[in-house]
Amino acid sequence: xxxxxxxxxxxxxxxxxxxxxxxxxxxxxxxxxxxxxxxxxxxxxxxxxxxxxxxxxxxxxxxxxxxxxxxxxxxxxxxxxxxxxxxxxxxxxxxxxxxxxxxxxxxxxxxxxxxxxxxxxxxxxxxxxxxxxxxxxxxxxxxxxxxxxxxxxxxxxxxxxxxxxxxxxxxxxxxxxxxxxxxxxxxxxxxxxxxxxxxxxxxxxxxxxxxxxxxxxxxxxxx
Numbered sequence: 001x002x003x004x005x006x007x008x009x010x011x012x013x014x015x016x017x018x019x020x021x022x023x024x025x026x027x028x029x030x031x032x033x034x035x036x037x038x039x040x041x042x043x044x045x046x047x048x049x050x051x052x053x054x055x056x057x058x059x060x061x062x063x064x065x066x067x068x069x070x071x072x073x074x075x076x077x078x079x080x081x082x083x084x085x086x087x088x089x090x091x092x093x094x095x096x097x098x099x100x101x102x103x104x105x106x107x108x109x110x111x112x113x114x115x116x117x118x119x120x121x122x123x124x125x126x127x128x129x130x131x132x133x134x135x136x137x138x139x140x141x142x143x144x145x146x147x148x149x150x151x152x153x154x155x156x157x158x159x160x161x162x163x164x165x166x167x168x169x170x171x172x173x174x175x176x177x178x179x180x181x182x183x184x185x186x187x188x189x190x191x192x193x194x195x196x197x198x199x200x201x202x203x204x205x206x207x208x209x210x211x212x213x214x215x216x217x218x219x220x221x222x223x
Contacts, residue, residue, distance in 0.1 A: 045176035047082035
């Protein structure tokens with residue numbers, strides 16, 4: 001569930017940049033492209049995988065998960081609606097691969113590639129934390145697979161779109177997982193950099209301890 005919230009919050013930040021004149025025309029144009037690219041993901045990924053989390057919650061409760069004694073059965077019913085009113089998963093998949101990825105000669109995809117590369121390099125720059133390097137390598141490898149897939153599909157998208165979009169849903173799932181991985185790495189880059197400050201801060205020992213726990217929690221959750 002937290003992954004879904006992260007994705008929604010990050011997309012909201014891009015949307016705010018797109019609507020803020022003070023950001024400048026270039027920044028707003030780029031934010032608009034990223035928003036277009038990420039919209040099918042933010043509509044589908046949380047609705048699909050939050051429902052999976054609800055399903056696991058029912059499984060953990062066993063038979064009680066089906067009863068009204070615990071709220072998980074209602075959570076499942078409520079979240080099942082998200083896959084309906086946000087548009088079917090297949091429609092979002094076709095929108096992503098058939099339109100958003102290729103629009104303006106893959107301009108939005110190029111911007112996302114740039115953002116991911118910056119995040120990967122920022123993680124590698126924090127040489128004191130080996131786990132970040134592993135996360136950065138994994139993200140870079142996964143993103144390379146996405147780009148290779150797009151390059152392979154581009155000719156078919158132009159000549160036989162129906163055939164190219166036959167596995168659009170699988171592409172959407174893979175793309176969404178990589179986007180979530182990128183957002184988590186962005187968070188842990190900040191958390192790891194701030195962790196040293198939280199540990200060394202002596203102004204308020206209680207607050208420092210709480211901050212340290214928060215940042216370490218981010219590092220563990222990223223795994």
